[in-house]
Amino acid sequence: MATLSSYLLSSPPLCKSRFSATSLVSGIDFISFSPRTTLSSSSTVLPAILSLSVKHNRRRNSLQGSNSKVFLFLNLKQDWISLASLDFDFDFWVSVKSVASPTETISEFDEMVSGTKRKYYMLGGKGGVGKTSCAASLAVRFANNGHPTLVVSTDPAHSLSDSFAQDLTGGMLVPVEGPEAPLFALEINPEKAREEFRSASQMNGGTGVKDFMDGMGLGMLVEQLGELKLGELLDTPPPGLDEAIAISKEFCYSIIVFDTAPTGHTLRLLSLPDFLDASIGKILKLRQKITSATSAIKSVFGKEEKGPDAADKLEKLRERMVKVRELFRDTESTEFVIVTIPTVMAVSESSRLSASLKKESVPVKRLIVNQLLPPSSSDCKFCSIKRKDQMRALDMIREDSELSALTLMEAPLVDMEIRGVPALRFLGDIIWK
Numbered sequence: 001m002a003t004l005s006s007y008l009l010s011s012p013p014l015c016k017s018r019f020s021a022t023s024l025v026s027g028i029d030f031i032s033f034s035p036r037t038t039l040s041s042s043s044t045v046l047p048a049i050l051s052l053s054v055k056h057n058r059r060r061n062s063l064q065g066s067n068s069k070v071f072l073f074l075n076l077k078q079d080w081i082s083l084a085s086l087d088f089d090f091d092f093w094v095s096v097k098s099v100a101s102p103t104e105t106i107s108e109f110d111e112m113v114s115g116t117k118r119k120y121y122m123l124g125g126k127g128g129v130g131k132t133s134c135a136a137s138l139a140v141r142f143a144n145n146g147h148p149t150l151v152v153s154t155d156p157a158h159s160l161s162d163s164f165a166q167d168l169t170g171g172m173l174v175p176v177e178g179p180e181a182p183l184f185a186l187e188i189n190p191e192k193a194r195e196e197f198r199s200a201s202q203m204n205g206g207t208g209v210k211d212f213m214d215g216m217g218l219g220m221l222v223e224q225l226g227e228l229k230l231g232e233l234l235d236t237p238p239p240g241l242d243e244a245i246a247i248s249k250e251f252c253y254s255i256i257v258f259d260t261a262p263t264g265h266t267l268r269l270l271s272l273p274d275f276l277d278a279s280i281g282k283i284l285k286l287r288q289k290i291t292s293a294t295s296a297i298k299s300v301f302g303k304e305e306k307g308p309d310a311a312d313k314l315e316k317l318r319e320r321m322v323k324v325r326e327l328f329r330d331t332e333s334t335e336f337v338i339v340t341i342p343t344v345m346a347v348s349e350s351s352r353l354s355a356s357l358k359k360e361s362v363p364v365k366r367l368i369v370n371q372l373l374p375p376s377s378s379d380c381k382f383c384s385i386k387r388k389d390q391m392r393a394l395d396m397i398r399e400d401s402e403l404s405a406l407t408l409m410e411a412p413l414v415d416m417e418i419r420g421v422p423a424l425r426f427l428g429d430i431i432w433k
């Protein structure tokens with residue numbers, strides 16, 4: 001934003017419109033105008049490369065307080081710019097300026113599909129904020145722009161099927177109908193993934209820690225390994241394990257979008273590879289020591305070594321965990337997109353999520369504020385309260401040390417259906433211009 005403001009200061013305005021407005025009711029109000037109308041003389045300028053500044057002068061007879069803030073909403077795609085204020089007893093000066101030449105501009109979307117590496121986008125946030133809807137719409141946007149895409153739901157409470165109005169249950173890849181390039185969707189079956197873990201960590205269909213450790217030739221050390229919480233790990237794999245296993249699988253798509261589970265679950269998922277790597281690593285080291293100590297005895301008695309056993313399977317699982325860990329932190333290929341809604345509670349949780357992701361060295365660049373109320377000149381009482389909450393939450397984002405550093409993307413509250421197709425599929429066209 002620093003470069004943007006310095007550009008605004010240094011470049012002459014492309015258009016300057018003056019208009020006045022007086023709010024008829026107290027509370028937040030909106031006024032809108034179309035930049036294309038006012039810019040008709042500068043036909044070479046694309047709306048996508050415009051920015052907006054506003055100056056306001058208090059009218060002499062204004063009775064309002066002196067601390068009113070003016071908020072700007074730009075929706076160039078839909079041809080409107082709105083100003084929102086608690087006090088419209090002002091004269092407004094609106095300047096629209098070009099911030100870059102068309103050739104220099106890279107849209108958010110272009111940036112997201114740039115590079116040669118396969119890209120992983122993980123959308124996460126508080127429960128119910130619209131992670132699935134935004135993941136589905138982003139995936140549709142990628143596919144419609146020619147990028148073979150896979151969207152994976154790792155949230156045990158799947159709702160991807162509802163977003164696409166298609167049955168995606170069953171843990172299989174399903175082609176999504178509609179988009180131009182291939183788009184596949186997958187709802188991870190947590191039970192299946194857990195089963196995979198159990199079979200990797202247990203020997204010959206045995207169950208429990210004792211069998212597993214026997215299989216490893218470490219039966220007598222079960223007690224000593226108590227501090228690794230191995231029993232817990234094998235009998236009730238931690239939430240998120242299924243996701244980690246799924247993520248580590250090889251897929252043949254240029255972009256993979258993950259619709260993750262709500263915050264707490266996702267954070268456990270992110271720290272899981274480290275935990276598993278450390279635990280499995282310790283077990284394998286121990287086994288190695290015992291094997292070398294007993295190998296001399298075994299050779300004397302002519303006993304054969306066992307074939308592929310639990311240790312090999314576990315070693316493979318550990319390798320996958322290492323890959324997952326690297327993937328989470330690879331800034332060139334992976335990005336965690338935080339999804340939030342404009343409420344104080346959701347913003348607070350998003351700030352904590354951002355801090356935790358930073359601590360885990362997971363790259364985060366963008367924040368989607370979903371379900372923003374579109375401007376309206378005739379709010380009901382409920383809507384005007386909601387709008388005030390929304391303003392407060394947006395202010396919080398701007399002032400938050402974690403969130404203000406992220407690129408803000410706005411997703412409006414949309415009508416749920418467009419001719420029988422869930423409108424949320426098309427949110428991506430609005431968010432990622």
Ligand SMILES: Nc1ncnc2c1ncn2[C@@H]1O[C@H](COP(=O)(O)OP(=O)(O)OP(=O)(O)O)[C@@H](O)[C@H]1O
Nearest residue numbers: 127128129130131132133155159262371412413414
């Ligand atoms: N921009 C929007 N406009 C209108 N409705 C929306 C919007 N975004 C999400 N919704 C609705 O909000 C509800 C929750 O959305 P969604 O399932 O995408 O959230 P989620 O964060 O994935 O939820 P969960 O945490 O339960 O997985 C759904 O009914 C969805 O249709």
